[in-house]
Amino acid sequence: MKLKPGFIFVTSLLFLVTSRTELSEGHSFGVDYKNNCFLKDGAPFQYISGSIHYSRIPRVYWKDRLLKMYMAGLNAIQTYVPWNYHEPTPGIYNFSGDRDLEHFLDLANQTGLLVILRPGPYICAEWEMGGLPAWLLHKPNIILRSADPDYLQAVDSWLAVLLPKMKPWLYSNGGNIISVQVENEYGSYFACDYNYLRHLHTLFQLFLEDTFLFTTDGNTDSEMACGTLEGLYATIDFGTDTNITKAFQRQRRFEPSGPLVNSEFYTGWLDHWGDNHAQVGLEKVSQMLDDMLTLGASVNMYMFEGGTNFGYWNGADYDTGFRPVVTSYDYDAPLSEAGDPTDKLLAIKNVISKFRAVPEGPMPPATPKYAYGFVTLKKVGNITALLDTLSPQGPLRSQYPLTFEEIKQYYGYVLYRTKLPRTLEDKTPLISPLNGVHDRGYVLVNGVFQGLLERETILVLNVTGKEGDTLDILVENMGRVNFGPYINDLKGLVSNLYLGQDILSDWLIYSLDIDGAIATGWPHAQPQHTDPTASSQDCKGPVFYMGTLEPTGLAWDTFLKLRGWTKGQVWINGVNLGRYWPQKGPQQTMYVPGPLLSTSQPNNITVLELEEVPSDPRVLFMDRAQLNRSTERS
């Protein structure tokens, strides 16, 4: 049995301490253990906070969303810092543009919002690999989220960059960060490695001095036992299905005095592909918020503004199977994916107004939306015809397949090519016996689409062909697992494929830089290269389409619907909007932030359709979102 070291010791010790953080200039934040509350500048303090992830919102809209949160009566926000967003390759950091965390903190500070920072290093968040960089998997057996030296070394270098940047933003230093979470729901991870938590605790103390540090865990004893540590204040998270009294009793068992805190009160929930759209009623949310605030608890609403998993940033769950998260992170939150106030927001504001003075003045309105209408797309070419453009450096050769991580392409799509070793007169099974296609493989023989191999669901596909025919498998990373024990989620062909009895070998592996090609103007800069062929077989399998939305003089938000298209990825003016998969749903439209659009130049739309293009290859720009399959209209 694992005992939490020092638990009994620390709880008795804490009674002796009233305020943990006493600072100069009246800027202090800590805990009053006698009166079971937070103390801010020496006065009792209750936070009413909402989660917003800067990485899911274009920078130009940060201020708009923050102001709406402030006007709803919140006094704090909570944000994650996704490590993989800021350190794309080891030692190379990006804190600019949409990744400018300090600018986000500055805007929150200007708006009058305190910040509860969750720098991980693991964050879950339904984000690719829970925020961990995929390059950690260069050591495929690394024990992530543990005291494994390879993992700790990477964590140490990252936190030595991130945490010093946070220093001026700490409340005690005149900034707005009142508290910092260590790790994230660590108790729900199998490793239960206190040495890891202690290591993080030491690092956070080193860089953040006496800032109030806390942990957050799910509402069970085992999670609380593995996720909490002496010296880190234990908080809990739960949603509307939970009995508040029982949940806070559990927090009390681990934190006998101090403020009650729900660090993630779920205002809604996420969608995976194939789910029904999750919705949580506003009556339930506002009643429970009321009850928790009445108890004097500090509450963070997760999410308050969900935003979008642009590009390849969605994560995946692995529970009943591999379940990738959809592109929209609307979350049925009080502010919609596009940042619009909802009835839930107004209900929450009403509740908050019973507990603290909400700011006077009008709620900023929804940003304007525009239905730009249909755009007909034309074919650029199929994936085999475009390999030179998308993989300018050419293929790597390997006897057996290499993973995405081994070829250092972490996201998107990779093409694996070999030749049929013999003539297949009869249908012959192409098999992934170890379930090694992560996550979807689009199979072609001599460029002709054969069908799919898919993680866990399609492990065999019959093919025919002649000896020497080209076998191509375009493999899609659908998003790395972000929760649970299976986060070492390698992508690509992660084990051998068989053709009947034979192991396939002698692969050419094409790393595809689709985003790079699009960033340099392809395919719009060479429109003469569009492919007029439209043979019936060629409308199946991976293919690029393009089109232009003529400037209308407006750059308003809009929602892109790919009705009749099957599954793929969309870029507008070089920005990767994310994945679409209307057949699977529930998400039917993709959020297009207005500032992406040009009012003076043609707007360039690029689509990678993976399976089948509709006979009428149009896309539709609408003025409202459809996130729910069942509300689908024309």
Ligand SMILES: *[C@@H]1O[C@H](CO)[C@@H](O)[C@H](O)[C@H]1NC(C)=O
């Ligand atoms: C850093 O991130 C921003 C925002 O995503 C991006 O525009 C920029 O190109 C990145 N910088 C580098 C050097 O990759």
Ligand SMILES: *[C@@H]1O[C@H](CO)[C@@H](O)[C@H](O)[C@H]1NC(C)=O
């Ligand atoms: C945060 O805002 C306060 C109040 O406007 C200001 O005094 C302080 O300098 C700001 N802090 C930072 C780090 O910008």
Ligand SMILES: *[C@@H]1O[C@H](CO)[C@@H](O)[C@H](O)[C@H]1NC(C)=O
């Ligand atoms: C919640 O649990 C408490 C303590 O077990 C119980 O008294 C109360 O009735 C429960 N509340 C609801 C709404 O079920």
Ligand SMILES: *[C@@H]1O[C@H](CO)[C@@H](O)[C@H](O)[C@H]1NC(C)=O
């Ligand atoms: C492959 O073809 C064989 C022979 O026609 C057939 O028995 C089998 O069911 C097929 N398998 C799949 C997965 O289509």
Ligand SMILES: *[C@@H]1O[C@H](CO)[C@@H](O)[C@H](O)[C@H]1NC(C)=O
């Ligand atoms: C669309 O592509 C064309 C051709 O490369 C380019 O001239 C134009 O600037 C692009 N439009 C936008 C809005 O970037």
Ligand SMILES: *[C@@H]1O[C@H](CO)[C@@H](O)[C@H](O)[C@H]1NC(C)=O
């Ligand atoms: C793919 O495109 C090339 C170039 O246009 C064409 O020759 C080839 O037939 C296409 N493949 C299929 C399966 O249609």
